[in-house]
Amino acid sequence: MYKPFDKSAPLPKFKDCARNGGCDITEGLAVYYTDACPYNDYYINIVLKELAAQANKKLTIVKLDSKTAAQSHFVPHTLYSLFEDGKSVTQQVLSERSFRRFIRARSIAYIPCKHR
Numbered sequence: 001m002y003k004p005f006d007k008s009a010p011l012p013k014f015k016d017c018a019r020n021g022g023c024d025i026t027e028g029l030a031v032y033y034t035d036a037c038p039y040n041d042y043y044i045n046i047v048l049k050e051l052a053a054q055a056n057k058k059l060t061i062v063k064l065d066s067k068t069a070a071q072s073h074f075v076p077h078t079l080y081s082l083f084e085d086g087k088s089v090t091q092q093v094l095s096e097r098s099f100r101r102f103i104r105a106r107s108i109a110y111i112p113c114k115h116r
Helices: 040-054 067-071 096-105
Strands: 029-033 059-063 080-084 087-090
Touching: 029 040, 040 059, 040 096
Parallel strands: 029 059
Antiparallel strands: 029 080, 080 087
């Protein structure tokens, strides 16, 4: 549902790339993020990178740093999105504890918490 401010405005719609819920990185984990949240950079580039390495899981990090990149993203919400083997997992920003739960749920490996 939407309310147009201008009757002649085009009907809003999602781009085709955001309809399928997948991404172009089909091996391992892929995290796409923007700087809209000031904590993303730390959690992704420090904590998640280290935790993925400890779990022997390939992690690809993609920062959406332009309006065009964000508008062409695979999901409508560009703050943070996590994919596993090309399939969307979540758009919730994962803290260290959340990421460890995610790893455990997939029985990949147990990762001890050390960033507290």
